[in-house]
Amino acid sequence: MKIEQLLSFLGGGVDSETARKLYESAKIHILDLAGVSVGSTEITVMAQSFGYAHFLNLPTGPIKTITSITRLGTTTAVSSSAYIIPPMSYAVFRPSGSWTPGIYTVIYTPFYSEIPEDLDHATAMLVSRLYDARGANNISAGGVSQTWPEFYASDIMSLVNQYNTGTV
Numbered sequence: 001m002k003i004e005q006l007l008s009f010l011g012g013g014v015d016s017e018t019a020r021k022l023y024e025s026a027k028i029h030i031l032d033l034a035g036v037s038v039g040s041t042e043i044t045v046m047a048q049s050f051g052y053a054h055f056l057n058l059p060t061g062p063i064k065t066i067t068s069i070t071r072l073g074t075t076t077a078v079s080s081s082a083y084i085i086p087p088m089s090y091a092v093f094r095p096s097g098s099w100t101p102g103i104y105t106v107i108y109t110p111f112y113s114e115i116p117e118d119l120d121h122a123t124a125m126l127v128s129r130l131y132d133a134r135g136a137n138n139i140s141a142g143g144v145s146q147t148w149p150e151f152y153a154s155d156i157m158s159l160v161n162q163y164n165t166g167t168v
Contacts, residue, residue: 027119035061051101
């Protein structure tokens with residue numbers, strides 16, 4: 001989101017540097033809640049297989065490309081011909097056989113190079129609500145006197161939850 005847009009969203013009264021810092025901080029939180037990785041550089045994550053499973057689930061995603069998968073305690077990477085990346089997936093599929101039990105280091109490039117538009121909007125909404133609640137003594141979740149259960153049922157979380165449920 002452009003800072004000018006965020007400033008108009010906030011209704012004035014905040015300088016552009018403060019708005020940028022608020023946005024960047026809220027963006028980290030929103031992306032974490034959604035389990036979405038963003039960027040054009042490789043990310044390294046750890047994933048655990050309990051064995052007898054065809055999927056190796058990653059903690060974030062979705063996956064665009066995989067550079068390597070290595071099981072902890074070994075030096076040999078899993079052959080790229082041994083797995084498939086389903087479209088918009090947070091998991092790596094092994095069509096023949098299952099993942100050996102253990103912890104894997106997965107180096108991958110995320111599908112999104114920039115924050116998706118709906119998560120960008122959710123970030124701006126969160127910044128706006130927290131900004132509107134500034135100075136209040138009872139800020140809790142997403143605004144003044146809003147409980148965490150209310151926040152998790154909010155319009156912000158409906159945008160975020162699309163990514164957790166695989167509906168995007």
